[in-house]
Amino acid sequence: MEAIGTLIAFTMNAGTPLLLAAIGILINERSGVVNLGTEGMMLVAAVVGFAVTLNTGHYVAGLVAGGFAGVLMAMLFAALVIGLRANQFAAGLALALFGAGVSAFIGLALQGEPLPTRSPDGVPLLRNLPIVGPALFAHHWLVYFALVLTFAVSWFLFRTRGGLILRAVGESPESAHALGHPVLRVRCLALAFGGACAGLAGAYMSTIYTPLWSDGLVAGRGWIALALVTFATWRPGRVLLGAYLFGGVTMLQFYLQAQGVEVATQWLAMTPYVATIVVLVLISRNPRWIRLNMPASLGKSFSPNV
């Protein structure tokens, strides 16, 4: 029982950066913009969040600064793909590389700096319950925030007028434009939201999850989040499932190893990817569903003047 409790706890912690980043990407892509730069945005936000936490001693300040850094990176991207109508894939890749380089550069002096100690995370009384406490109630508030955000985004997308406009912009920017919706402004806002999410995810990694700064800290999680959104067919609930599944299987294989179960290392490294892909593909195996959910204008620039 206790083992299951720890596994659940680890799953939630490991899944959170993926979930946050993926929810941001989902909103981007629902508006029709592909931003491949998530990894770079997360890295820059991670280093900024770490630096601010280190200098102010406040974790919240670090997270907020990380979110802002993500928004700034996203605005740089928006200037390229919305302002200058650059190719989204090329600009996104450039953003990823730029973020990796710049974060390493800013972070040179921060390598090996320890952060101040944090007061215990979680819900004050509930976290002391046996098993359930450490499993569900002893996490940093950002873990719960990510969950709430997922449901909020789901509600927004499918239950509000704003969500309808966002989806319309992603499906057919021409029609949305003809109806008088500001396509470019909607896409900019979507990108800013995506940047804030990637920023929070990055800052969570460097200040709460790891917590340290070192070069390349995000280690590919931005790319995994991108893939998750596609496999989850742009549905928030499935993104949550995918992110937790990925985190959970990673932790499960560590757990089984420590228990002494015999497995090949290549398998170990592969399992989280394979499991996540298989499950999400099974859920989304209906091709009509994929076509229905994939934003039709994904990756295409839109110019209201032409």
Next chain:
Amino acid sequence: MHALGKLIALTAMIAMAGGCGKKEESVPKPEPVKPAAAAQPPLKVGFVYVSPVGDAGWTAQHNAGREQMAKALGPRVSTTLVEKVPEGADAERVIRDLAQQGHKLIFTTSFGYMNPTLKVADEFKGVNFEHATGYKTAPNVNTYNARFYEGRYLAGMIAGRMSKTGTLGYVAAFPIPEVLQGINAFVLGARAVNPKVQLRVVWISTWYDPGKERDAANTLMGQGADVITHHTDSTAVVAAAEEKKKMAVAYHSNMAKFGPTAQLVAVTHHWGNYYTHRAQAALDNTWKVAPVWGGISEGFIKLEGYSDKLPKELVEAVKARESELMSGKFHPFTGPIKSQDGKEILASGPMSNDQLQAMNYYVEGVIGKVPVGGN
């Protein structure tokens, strides 16, 4: 600045920050000590690193060695380092560049540089190469490595004595002999002071991923391990132990800063004396191929950052073992040694170097099986 200028600046920034950074660090020439030495141009020594230099870890220790050598030899050498060089095709290009630029002695500090080093060495017969942790030599390629397991054994004694639960944890990267030597030496050391100790191992299939390293450490602590150690590159494992109020043995560098109360001791690497010695040999034209596998007695491996919590008699026992290791009276792998399934591996006497380098099993006391697909 107009738009074009901005674009150029941005491109330059990307080029500067991304890829492998190169730094020329020649020691500023003070007043020449001897006129003869000043007349000779400095020996150019190149270093190739697999990861960023950072503050702690494998590459940080090699870089400390470079600095020590540059300081000791002063104006007679000038050193160049190239960091973050991926193992593979890029490595060959970087090594060739260094050779072309007139570096006469080049240290390539990661296992995966073995074949690129040999290939470039074949083209530049006048340049001497030193490859860390490899096993292939050539007329101008030497290899050097450290007996990391000696330090692991001593640290194991400390871990075994300090553990209250009797379970130790080990975060490891890949099941290659070097890592298995460390694991086995650690558990042998621990069981020498507490025969009931058990060791759990988690393999994370990467040398460097602070997030995974931390997750693995937390998994181990969640399963009762109260002293954990790592054979991976970041400080995440020690930091995780600190956070969970458990104990840790640091590796590569002293990580007391990350685990002021958690760190019991650190097994650290020291390459400075070797680098100084080899650069001196190159200056004197006495450089020869002579593979080195040095341990505590050669000063390659040290135990540092002893915690104040350690009982005095434990530190004394460890120091006594250390001096036995130095004098050659003691070998961490001395028979009888049984593998975990009870099969006898070594009946008596110390293990030969060949046996050590072919290690592909766990000794008694390790839980689980070595994952297949090592090497």
